[in-house]
Amino acid sequence: MAAYGALVSLRQIIDRIENHPSPPISIDKQQVESLTQNVTFLQDFLDAYISRAVDDHEADPLEHRIADAVYAAEDVIESQIVLQIHNRSTIVGKISSFINLFRALCNCVTIEEDFYHDLQQVIEEMNLIMKEAMEIAAAAQLHRKVSSTHAVPSTSSSTVKEIVMVGFDEVLLEVLDKLTGGQLSRQIIPIMGMGGIVNQR
Structure with missing residues (x-):
């Protein structure tokens, strides 16, 4: 230069x-x-x-x-x-x-x-x-x-964490069924548990 x-x-x-x-x-x-x-x-x-x-x-x-x-x-x-x-x-x-x-x-x-x-x-x-x-x-x-x-932050599939519930497959299916069952009456669905039952991977 x-x-x-x-x-x-x-x-x-x-x-x-x-x-x-x-x-x-x-x-x-x-x-x-x-x-x-x-x-x-x-x-x-x-x-x-x-x-x-x-x-x-x-x-x-x-x-x-x-x-x-x-x-x-x-x-x-x-x-x-x-x-x-x-x-x-x-x-x-x-x-x-x-x-x-x-x-x-x-x-x-x-x-x-x-x-x-x-x-x-x-x-x-x-x-x-x-x-x-x-x-x-x-x-x-x-x-x-x-x-x-x-700028929009780009996210790759490797950095996005998938949240899954470990050891409660039946309970998860039951909750999903109640949420998507299409019942007319309002329901209260309590979700309780100890810390650490949700796993990130």
Whole structure:
């Protein structure tokens, strides 16, 4: 499943950047939290998701959207890493001129702002996907609940117990005769006995 693999890959990239002693880029804390929350939810969702694709060779539309959004997030992060590395080398090369250094630093600020904006767009797309996934999960849960309440328990012949009276065949025949004899007057037929005279088999 491409979408799930992409989510795992993005999670690893975020973890590496966050745990690196001197990370190549800085990601806004709130954006990191949003990305991590989205990735975690979508991974859990895909674990239980039954694809709507008719054909095995056809990509599920939702899974395709998830994969595209994750790839876009990876592209934004990796592009920012490349730009930052390039910019740092440029700053070192232009350190002799104060004006050039000032321009390079201004360029760094612009790159940071663009990075924040681009990553935010991807996060918003992932938020929309997550909302759709929540609706699908809620509908599936409701369907399961309705199905379980309307399900008729099946009984097999092996599980149905037959109740018989042991050792009182004549009495049983007499009681059946009185019940089905068709007498017009009302009768009281007492049935008494010790516990255990009825056997289940």
